[in-house]
Amino acid sequence: MNEQLAYPKERIRYAVLSFFLAQGLCFSSWASRIPDVKAMFDVYDVFYWGLVLFLIPVGKFVAIPLAGFLVSRLGSRVMVQASVFGYALSLFLIGAVSSIYALGVCLFFFGVFWNLCDISLNTQGIVIERLFGRTIMASFHGGWSLAACLGAVMGFFMIVGGVPPFIHFTVSAVLILLVILCGRRYLQDDRVRQFEEVEVKEEKGQKEMPALLSFIRKPELILIQFGLAGLFGLIVESAMFDWSGLYFESVLQVPKSLQIGFLVFMVMMTVGRFLANWAYGRLGKQRVLQLAGAFIFVGFFVSALLGGVFENMALKVLVNSLGFMLVGLGISCVVPTIYSLVGAKSHTPVGIALTILSSISFVGSLVAPILIGAISKAFDLEYAYLVVGVLGLCLFLMTTYCKAFREK
Numbered sequence: 412m413n414e415q416l417a418y419p420k421e422r423i424r425y426a427v428l429s430f431f432l433a434q435g436l437c438f439s440s441w442a443s444r445i446p447d448v449k450a451m452f453d454v455y456d457v458f459y460w461g462l463v464l465f466l467i468p469v470g471k472f473v474a475i476p477l478a479g480f481l482v483s484r485l486g487s488r489v490m491v492q493a494s495v496f497g498y499a500l501s502l503f504l505i506g507a508v509s510s511i512y513a514l515g516v517c518l519f520f521f522g523v524f525w526n527l528c529d530i531s532l533n534t535q536g537i538v539i540e541r542l543f544g545r546t547i548m549a550s551f552h553g554g555w556s557l558a559a560c561l562g563a564v565m566g567f568f569m570i571v572g573g574v575p576p577f578i579h580f581t582v583s584a585v586l587i588l589l590v591i592l593c594g595r596r597y598l599q600d601d602r603v604r605q606f607e608e609v610e611v612k613e614e615k616g617q618k619e620m621p622a623l624l625s626f627i628r629k630p631e632l633i634l635i636q637f638g639l640a641g642l643f644g645l646i647v648e649s650a651m652f653d654w655s656g657l658y659f660e661s662v663l664q665v666p667k668s669l670q671i672g673f674l675v676f677m678v679m680m681t682v683g684r685f686l687a688n689w690a691y692g693r694l695g696k697q698r699v700l701q702l703a704g705a706f707i708f709v710g711f712f713v714s715a716l717l718g719g720v721f722e723n724m725a726l727k728v729l730v731n732s733l734g735f736m737l738v739g740l741g742i743s744c745v746v747p748t749i750y751s752l753v754g755a756k757s758h759t760p761v762g763i764a765l766t767i768l769s770s771i772s773f774v775g776s777l778v779a780p781i782l783i784g785a786i787s788k789a790f791d792l793e794y795a796y797l798v799v800g801v802l803g804l805c806l807f808l809m810t811t812y813c814k815a816f817r818e819k
Contacts, residue, residue, distance in 0.1 A: 443566025461784020470522025638771025683743025
């Protein structure tokens with residue numbers, strides 16, 4: 412990787428961070444306007460809207476084998492640029508379409524590029540982490556959360572100001588394009604090294620088995636365990652990313668100026684990710700994941716059980732915001748900690764390891780829209796949040812008793 416010597420390491424790090432910022436901005440631009448997009452297409456049935464949102468994880472599912480193949484073949488440097496551009500373009504088209512069917516197609520490709528971004532950016536992040544020789548992955552995810560938080564603030568003011576989603580999404584897409592143009596030269600080419608790592612040969616005289624197929628057929632046990640923890644995390648993220656705005660709108664029935672659920676969640680998620688490296692040093696990664704599970708469990712139960720008992724609007728918003736803040740603080744470190752553990756413990760090449768991890772954990776984002784939509788239709792959204800909250804307890808128990816999460 413001689414190209415690493417062309418620029419100072421810190422400049423390379425901040426360039427990669429800028430792409431995480433771009434991805435976070437793209438995501439939050441969409442998530443902050445979900446209730447408005449839903450209203451644009453006159454969708455009032457929560458289960459039907461869950462089916463529409465289901466097209467995002469379908470796209471992510473399609474992208475899983477595609478991501479592993481492309482990142483291994485082309486390298487994360489090329490795929491980061493292509494996937495972030497496609498992500499921004501999909502966002503722009505979501506705001507531009509006028510048909511619910513066209514929206515579904517756009518959401519499908521939004522999911523495809525979302526997963527391509529995840530795999531390629533985290534592969535690039537682990538490459539940079541190894542370049543520095545210390546844990547910095549949490550800071551990359553902190554940058555994602557910071558941009559998502561700022562995007563949520565921008566979305567809040569655009570909602571209050573009556574700015575249509577099309578204008579909002581166009582502004583975000585232009586900003587992301589500028590990031591690509593400015594930061595692309597600093598990305599690291601890991602394609603050659605990846606190929607050297609993943610060569611897997613069978614007995615002498617037989618044909619070589621394709622590396623990707625070999626590792627997927629015989630994945631490491633720790634990748635399965637990490638993937639299951641990621642599955643719990645992605646269900647929680649989906650519950651907050653896709654439904655927090657609707658929770659304040661339909662369950663709490665607060666005015667638009669007080670629909671701050673997604674915003675406070677993203678603020679605490681950002682704070683948690685920037686505190687993660689400090690927490691690793693003081694508590695260790697296993698203890699951090701245990702606390703994450705506990706915060707998620709308590710946060711959902713506070714919001715679902717106590718959030719609706721107050722008639723006073725200010726108390727209602729305050730209690731639910733407290734619950735959302737606990738969930739945000741808890742979920743903040745789950746994904747970056749798991750990715751960091753993969754880089755430290757797995758013997759599988761990074762791009763392939765993350766593909767296997769995503770293949771397992773992805774089921775969470777696939778199940779979440781249908782699960783939450785069905786429970787909300789049968790009962791109400793707060794009951795769906797109670798079910799999701801139990802997963803925080805599952806995460807706590809898993810990280811406590813599974814050896815894979817122990818650092819010694």
